[in-house]
Amino acid sequence: MAPIAPPAHIVTPSQPIAPPSTSASGGLLTRTQKFIEENQRLILLGCAVLAASGAGYYLYSTKSSGAGPSGDAGSSSSSAPGTSSSAKKNKKKKKKASSSAKDEKYVKGEGDKGPLLEEIEQPKEKKVEKVETEVKEEGFLADVPDATTLESMDESARNTLGASLKDRGNKLYSKKDFHKAVECYTKAIEVSIRKDAVFFSNRAACYTNFSPPEYTKCVADCDEALKLDKTYVKALKRRATALENLGRDEEAVRDFTATTIIERFQDEQAAMSVERCLKKLAQKKAKDILETREPKLPSPTFISAYLSAFRPHLKPTLPENPSQGDQTLLLAFDALEAADYSHAVSFVNEAIDQGISSKDNEAEGYNLRGTFKFLIGDSEGARQDLQKSLDIKPDFVQSWVKIASVHMELGDSASAFGDFEAAIRHNADDPDIYYHRGQVYFIMQEFDKAIADYNKSTALDGSFIFTHIQAAVAQYKQGNVGSSMAAFRRILKEFPDKGEPSNYYGELLLDQQKFQESLERFDRSIELDKDRKPRNVLPFVNKALALFQWKQDIVGADELCQKALEIDPECDVAVATLAQLSLQQGKIDEAIKWFEKSAQLARTEGELVNAITYEHASKAQVQFLKNYPEFAERLSQMAQGM
Known part of the structure; x- marks a missing residue:
């Protein structure tokens, strides 16, 4: 509040x-x-x-x-805003309804648990004999040629072999055998002459499903995939999610933002991810700044503006035998009157430290210091000073009104209204x-x-x-x-x-x-x-x-x-x-x-x-x-x- x-x-x-x-x-x-x-x-x-x-x-x-990302390749939309068909709109409504649950899975890296489909169209190769892609429980890579044999194979055959190993990895992935799938994708990378971004991206997906997930390896593989195709949205999303899970929110914002723009703002979940990561990033940085920065007046x-919300009242007067603190307090109010706020703060702090002899003036001192703490943003410090002012002078209505403001900022509306009632008990005719x-x-x-209440205030003082x-x-x-x-x-x-x-x-x-x-x-x-x-x-x-x-x-x-x-x-x-x-x-x-x-x-x-x-x-x-x-x-x- x-x-x-x-x-x-x-x-x-x-x-x-x-x-x-x-x-x-x-x-x-x-x-x-x-x-x-x-x-x-x-x-x-x-x-x-x-x-x-x-x-x-x-x-x-x-x-x-458009719809948010599923974990599957091929889910991106290239439709421009406003061009959706009726069917697409209905589909979007359904997806939007479940966006919260999907978003939670996305953060946890659970968006890659569906089947992996290629997003990148492969160039045509010369027709060669297809390598068997059935997954065998034992020796699932036993049929892969050794290094000597690989060297004798032409580029087309090696690339086709790599594609078959990738398909084998996909089947293992669908069976949730992520470690064996990694071996297949790794072997596909090794045997292929033409490096394929899909191999790295799919292996990255496996790493996010390890227990515990290996997000650092996921990031490294996505880096390689994006070197080969920097607009590969699937790799961008996976890297962003991994970076977020590693606490690297600024980099995650970079990738989620890129995803959103590349997909023409159609990816609702990526958009929500940008906001989520920005929020975490900003909250962390704000906390760090507030812990180290010096208090500063606005x-x-x-x-x-704040001070003018209160009707002016007489400045404190010096007692018959003023202390140094009494005299410094007057300097604080002189500075306040001249709008020299930084000196007003310095003087009131000095006055309280030096000691103010008059109880009324001491209450004024704590009221003024509490006011400046409130303006600086130190609500708890302001509450303590204003409470001291009231402990010294319980009928100090302005301190009751100001501490109500502090309680509102602290989210305690019940105490704030209680403060107003206390002020009314002490002086029901105070328009402030x-x-x-x-x-x-x-x-x-x-x-x-x-x-x-405004009318009541005006009736008491229309000026x-x-x-x-x-x-x-x-x-x-x-x-x-x-x-x-x-x-x-x-x-x-x-x-x-x-x-x-x-x-x-x-x-x-x-x-x-x-x-x-x-x-x-x-x-x-x-x-x-x-x-x-x-x-x-x-x-x-x-x-x-x-x-x-x-x-x-x-x-x-x-x-x-x-x-x-x-x-x-x-x-x-x-x-x-x-x-x-x-x-x-x-x-x-x-x-x-x-x-x-x-x-x-x-x-x-x-x-x-x-x-x-x-x-x-x-x-x-x-x-x-x-x-x-x-x-x-x-x-x-x-x-x-x-």
Whole structure:
């Protein structure tokens, strides 16, 4: 569950929630990632299409995807999307229903337990006497000529002998006699003059069925098969599965991605395998990064958004005989007021270490330090500090509200609502309680309860702009578009000098595809906030999205995002948008750099996993085009047909 925040205007499961951040269009970050959320396969598997075509934004529908891989050769489909016959569609539906069970077998390497059939058409040989292929229990290779005899045989005869040994291996394989099958395939490789990728691929299949499986040998044989035929999909799949079982997920992503593209996105199981391996890879890398990286504050835009969700209260005052800690605490609040967040963190840490003499001030110190820990992503550390604040001062309502946010982020909604009830017992007239509880109801999509709390908050204090905005957004979410838009027009009149209403009203207009009006609103917001410190850069990113959606003006959108980063170099939504714009242009290398930057800015594990996922998905696309440049033209044609 996400934490609760202010106008951060970012509403994703892993980020704080701000008032209008949850606007009808889903919030800025949600919209910038709509490309990912609604068309995930395009990012994970279709970037190569974009790179090859240099064209705009193409979607391949999973509804027209073909059947997933069986373990048998000859199962690939070359049908282009959208050309399936009625019979094929029915067959696909049946296969899709059992995809989960198949996928599990595929991961475990159990996809090769059916009969092996050749995928590669063999060139015609001169007619020679066929070698007996019946499998005998004893001496099953006794009839194979010795080395001296082999040397006297011509190339055609040796190749035919190799093919017969392969057939013999297939029969042994079908009887699950995998060790003897390996001997046959090995002998086929030895006797044949013309090396055949099928021999290596079939032997690789045997290794995956050993007990325990010999995945390393499987990979080695698939390597040899792919040297002979680099588009041999069966070998790619087998190598990918073996690599995944060896924990080499990055290489597995490479092969599953290649399989999916070569098969024109018709292989549903390979597509699912890409996502599965990417998820494991990203989770492992994210865990490693989080264990070693230094805690880091998010962008000033993000921090300012969170802090502005709380009505300001008086700064602590010095006691009659202040300690060094008391004085340092005041420096922390001075830095906070000046939006010098890094110094505010340093000072509050020092103040607590030095010792704060006043109980009220000590509670303020732990509240402030807990707030910054929450923003950094240290939810457990934040919970401990906020609890200390409440132990010292049980009626500190703001600490109750903030610890509710922490409990929501930790997934403990019961404790969060308990925190709100405790806050009400101490001061039922504090409007912040109802605003933030309304936010919780909002993210739970209980809009009636959210609106009731927003109205309660407004009745206690009508001067807080975000309560008005969020109530209007909640109406929009309920489908009451007319009432919501009327509420926004009223808010614009009541707060004519504030940029936020124009920005969020612009979001609703953009959601309704009223592009010209939305651009005017974003421009108005930018103008009103030009002297604000720290400056709100979100209208720049919103305007970029509007330009792109309306006129496909990628250059203008890019410039606006770059402007946002000039003002706030760590604005995560600007970075996310630039990554998507790069993909739209087929500039995958550039997109990768933005995804890497996004990972650096990630506040939570969920955000980090997302950034790493798309970074490595894009890298797999780049590697595919490097390994298979001949597919560029085909991919361009596929893009045009999507």
